[in-house]
Amino acid sequence: MKVPIYNQKGEETGKTDLPSEVFDVKFNADLVHQVVVSQMANQRRVLAHTKDRSEVKGGGRKPWRQKGTGRARTGSIRSPLWRSGGITFGPTKERKYDKIIPKKIRRKALFMVLSQKAKDKELVLLDEIKVEKAKTKKMIEIIRNTIYKILNINKGSVLIALPKKDKNVILSARNIPKTATIPAKDLNCLDILNYKYLMLPKEAIKVIEKTFCI
Secondary structure, three states: EEEEOOOOOOOHHHHHHHHHHOOOOOOOHHHHHHHHHHHHHHHHOOOOOOOOOOOOOOOOOOOOOOOOOOOOOOOOOOOOOOOOOOOOOOOOOOOOOOOOOOHHHHHHHHHHHHHHHHHHEEEEEOOOOOOOOOOHHHHHHHHHHHHHHHOOOOOEEEEEEOOOHHHHHHHHHOOOOOOOEHHHHHHHHHHHHHHOOOEEHHHHHOOOOOOHOE
């Protein structure tokens, strides 16, 4: 697939062929859904936690003797039958929602999502992304000159995949609503699908090939 390359002013500077093994993969919605659900499950934090009788404070001795008091026998005030006692079958932090997805399937789903972005013209390829100083205003200008101007839109969330860590670009983009940066080597289905448009410097394609095409 041949796509144009733009500079930061939105001017076309040439064309390049996207690697077919990454950007020309047939979309399978069920497979992508499976990978996205697994990612969301793996990010889930277990917050609800109730204490069972082994975790409740107190109850070190038997409240009263076994016989002769006329009251029901009991061994500990931590019993679930008592007020402030342990909870039976309550939610605990030991629950696990992790889902294991094979690496090959995760990579296949990533290629499907990247291919769909390219086919839907939601991917913009730049020769480079460079900011001399960390300025939010400068990054907004770059996005307007590239994503908005090239795709003829006036709004939309943008994910910028960087071939290497660039502190100025990261700082310039972090205060822009619905805009985020991510290292190209860490691209994944969930992050790409969370944003409408994907901005790639051409060097990022080499990083994607080197990282995922093994």
